[in-house]
Amino acid sequence: MASAPTTVTITGAGGQIGYALLFRIAAGDMLGADRPVRLRLLEIPQGMRAAEGAALELQDCAFPLLHGVELSDDPRVAFDGCGIAMLVGARPRGPGMERADLLAANAGIFGPQGAAIGEVAADDVRAVVVGNPANTNALIAAASAAGVPADRFTALTRLDHNRAVGQLAEALDANPGDVRGVAIWGNHSATQFPDVAHAAVGGAPVVEALAERLGGHDAALAWLDDVFIPRVAKRGAEIIEVRGSSSVASAANAAIEHVRDEQRGTGGATTSAAVVSRGEYDVPEGLVCSFPVTSDGAGYRIVEGLALDDRSRARLDASVAELVAERDAVRALGVL
Ligand code: NAX
Numbered sequence: 001m002a003s004a005p006t007t008v009t010i011t012g013a014g015g016q017i018g019y020a021l022l023f024r025i026a027a028g029d030m031l032g033a034d035r036p037v038r039l040r041l042l043e044i045p046q047g048m049r050a051a052e053g054a055a056l057e058l059q060d061c062a063f064p065l066l067h068g069v070e071l072s073d074d075p076r077v078a079f080d081g082c083g084i085a086m087l088v089g090a091r092p093r094g095p096g097m098e099r100a101d102l103l104a105a106n107a108g109i110f111g112p113q114g115a116a117i118g119e120v121a122a123d124d125v126r127a128v129v130v131g132n133p134a135n136t137n138a139l140i141a142a143a144s145a146a147g148v149p150a151d152r153f154t155a156l157t158r159l160d161h162n163r164a165v166g167q168l169a170e171a172l173d174a175n176p177g178d179v180r181g182v183a184i185w186g187n188h189s190a191t192q193f194p195d196v197a198h199a200a201v202g203g204a205p206v207v208e209a210l211a212e213r214l215g216g217h218d219a220a221l222a223w224l225d226d227v228f229i230p231r232v233a234k235r236g237a238e239i240i241e242v243r244g245s246s247s248v249a250s251a252a253n254a255a256i257e258h259v260r261d262e263q264r265g266t267g268g269a270t271t272s273a274a275v276v277s278r279g280e281y282d283v284p285e286g287l288v289c290s291f292p293v294t295s296d297g298a299g300y301r302i303v304e305g306l307a308l309d310d311r312s313r314a315r316l317d318a319s320v321a322e323l324v325a326e327r328d329a330v331r332a333l334g335v336l
Helices: 016-027 045-061 099-120 134-144 158-171 206-214 217-233 235-243 249-264 310-332
Strands: 006-011 037-042 066-072 084-087 126-129 153-155 183-185 193-195 271-276 288-295 300-302
Touching (some): 037 045, 045 066, 084 099, 134 153, 134 310, 153 288, 158 183, 158 193, 158 217, 158 271, 183 310, 193 217, 193 310, 206 217, 249 271, 249 288, 271 300
Parallel strands (some): 006 037, 006 084
Antiparallel strands (some): 153 271, 183 193, 271 288
């Protein structure tokens, strides 16, 4: 029997990622063919016509799972009864904009949106932040959502995770589906740490498979340090350079997989998501930090007990230091 429709609210729905998200969600790619959806598109007035156009096209797809599309520029309307919030719209860094200005501008978006989620969303609401700086925007939204447990807010690092898997699959001439156990640690930024220490390909440790191909353990470590990590961490810039525009379809795909796995479970597999730290791996409590995670369908859980060697620890610490600096800058604005 078909379930009642889930209300999915997408902010920035008139933008590029929004356009790549809406049709796949309505087709059932995110929640499955057994869960109808009601879409709510939140935009600012400048983005409203684009969102309206997308809504017309959604109608023209006649998706059986789609039980209505509503548009609003008011967060209290758009999040009313919302079960899944995908916070995509954000303020991009403008010319000459300092980090503090960027954080302040986004606090002005994610604070009120978090507050509205606290006031009017469904009791079981879960929210994923895509708009950058994603980790800190999620921190702000979670802190503003009165009555909603902070761990219902996550930020997207699945794109970084998928990028890492894609790079390893290419280097090892493997299918991406055979690469398991990759982890993204830290911030969704150039300081992130893509980690393969616990990853396997076709059952063999990735580091050993790399050593076999590249001519030894040292060559494998050098490739990881000099090629793999910077390429994954700076892939967004590479896409902009080649494509002339930022990642869109891959970002939307990652957001869909993030929500799908959170809601439907990972089947025991590890993936990556930025979630609220409770002090795991000595990451300060409350930070929204990327970790290796699993889900049983009731939210992401951090995979605990993985060994981090000194080099890995130093990389994680550097990214966590950036998250702490972002949090402190937001605190200095009086937001948290
Ligand atoms: P676009 O500029 O195409 O779209 C953003 C949309 O958000 C616009 O339509 C704008 O009108 C709307 N918007 C702005 N403020 C809003 C508000 N207060 N309420 C509702 N809507 C609002 O950007 P797009 O390419 O779609 O990227 C969206 C965000 O994703 C950006 O912040 C981008 O940096 C971020 N990304 C995050 C990624 C991740 O892995 N976490 C990867 C891809 C992407 O770079």
